[in-house]
């Protein structure tokens with residue numbers, strides 16, 4: 078199936094904005110959010126922030142941005158202080174102004190992730206950080222099985238139309254090309270259930286972390 082365009086994803090997420098938080102897995106949201114450590118004095122922007130669910134767990138001063146106007150409206154309803162409706166590939170931000178950009182589960186929706194990286198590079202200050210989470214491409218088959226099973230449970234996460242995720246090889250390559258130096262790569266969540274949190278923490282440290290759902294990448298902006 079052909080990948081949807083940015084505009085088509087915008088429409089998909091517009092249509093789910095009301096129920097996004099209800100159908101999202103609160104355990105995996107928390108695990109993604111805890112990956113990002115920031116200083117509250119820093120100016121941080123989130124791309125693809127949706128309802129502000131992740132940054133709300135980190136620091137309410139984070140600037141939320143999302144291509145979906147309906148998601149942005151939900152973020153405002155969730156008392157997020159700064160919300161901008163924009164495409165992650167066209168950030169309306171001045172150069173050298175941000176201390177950090179975070180982006181959880183968004184980069185693989187983009188028409189051209191390199192536009193996001195070059196805009197991020199421009200907006201970030203020297204030695205500032207880019208923090209990204211992506212669904213583990215090695216777990217694509219499991220994602221397809223889960224998508225199929227959703228047919229039988231309408232309360233599950235909706236079909237967002239995304240069938241492919243970004244490979245780590247390609248992500249590393251484009252980060253480097255856009256002057257980002259990777260400082261850490263971590264993997265998280267084998268079992269997406271809060272009741273198995275301790276088992277996850279244990280398994281994430283060993284070789285079985287190959288089967289983790291999420292990869293968290295931090296990179297430094299080299300200027």
Ligand SMILES: C[S@@+](CC[C@H](N)C(=O)[O-])C[C@H]1O[C@@H](n2cnc3c(N)ncnc32)[C@H](O)[C@@H]1O
Nearest residue numbers: 083090125127143144145164165181182183186
């Ligand atoms: C899977 S949701 C992730 C939301 C939140 N970051 C989280 O981790 O729960 C993806 C979000 O990315 C947004 N998005 C998709 N394409 C985008 C683009 N080109 N620019 C900005 N946001 C985009 C969607 O509207 C949606 O809110």
